[in-house]
Amino acid sequence: MSVLSVNKENFDSVKNSEKTVLLDFYADWCGPCRMVAPIVEQIAQENPQYLVAKVNVDDNPELAKAYGVVSIPTLIVMKNGEVAQKAIGAKPKAQILEMLEQND
């Protein structure tokens, strides 16, 4: 699966997801966000058991605010609509997968 781009209109698909969700808060101009983007993309392709989504913080300041994001990239793992784990900064693939597995 590819990474789902979410905004406040379609955010319910994240909130109501039965799958464990990986949510990537990013901006196009942020170097570490661009570093982690292809990793997030790979995780989405290789792991259909998860819903992988991204939020552009420039376009969606309300969502960034709602999740207390003041540092990007922020990676959030969500389970049943609730935040299960939050990580600040770009992380290696193995570490992101571990976050997902722990909360699956």
Added chain:
Amino acid sequence: MDRTFDIIIIGGGPAGYSAALYAARGGMDTLLIEKMAPGGQMTLTGDIDNYPGYDDGIDGFTLGMKMQAGAERFGAATEYAEVISVDFGSEIKRIKTNNGEFCARAIIVAVGANPGELGVRGEKEYLGSGVHYCAHCDGRFYKDKTVAVVGGGNSAVTDAIYLSKLVNKLYLIHRRAELRATKVYHNALFNCDNVEFLWNSTVESISMEEDDKHINVKSVLDNSISSVPCDGVFISIGRRPATDIFKGLLELDKNGYIIADETTRTNIEGVFAAGDVRTKELRQVVTAASDGAVAAHYAMEYISQYFNK
């Protein structure tokens, strides 16, 4: 045993990919191991204006991608994995990663450095929610707010200049009575009228609770402590080399940098250190790239002498 590479390079910043370019172009079977993505510390900055050949400047991420592409054009491969331990004890050197073991005749260590931490109360607790190390990533969340920048070197001062254009008020906290940054930045900073300097001061603790956002600042002159209200703090106090896995193997200086002269040779034959991780005066993208070329040169010389290749 699996394939033995001629040269393995650890770290995909400018030193690593420059070494990979020179080694691969020199006919070496070359592997570069990178834990995340190309670019290294360059990706934490905005535009890079002092790398020759880019007259309009270039952003660090794009430059990293270009450096990777340049090395891969000559056959250098990138393995995305985190190095767990190294064994430099025999002629063929081994590198254990979280994605298998790799071996090579020569190793170039180009692991770079990470942002330095203050080590004060609150720094870890409020990471990413008031405590930041990347002004260009997170500065925009502090539009029209009050922030503090800690440090007095080039990166602290350029961060402060960048942030002062976004925020309402900025404190620059520095433990000395004057900036350590290159003169070229001084005027630009002194001309920012929303910057207040707290000289001879260090950060004692950080609190970023919703209803109580402040840092405690200690004067190094009289040890007095004052509370400075601010919405966020950007820490820019230099870098720490990422050399933990080499402790006890490679000679390090007291700050953890790998001791090697301009030949990039370390105390172990066939192991070279390039870029910010090496003891040197000027740590820049261009000097890292230069180190990479030099390291590849001496690694190739070593291989031809010891392995008749």
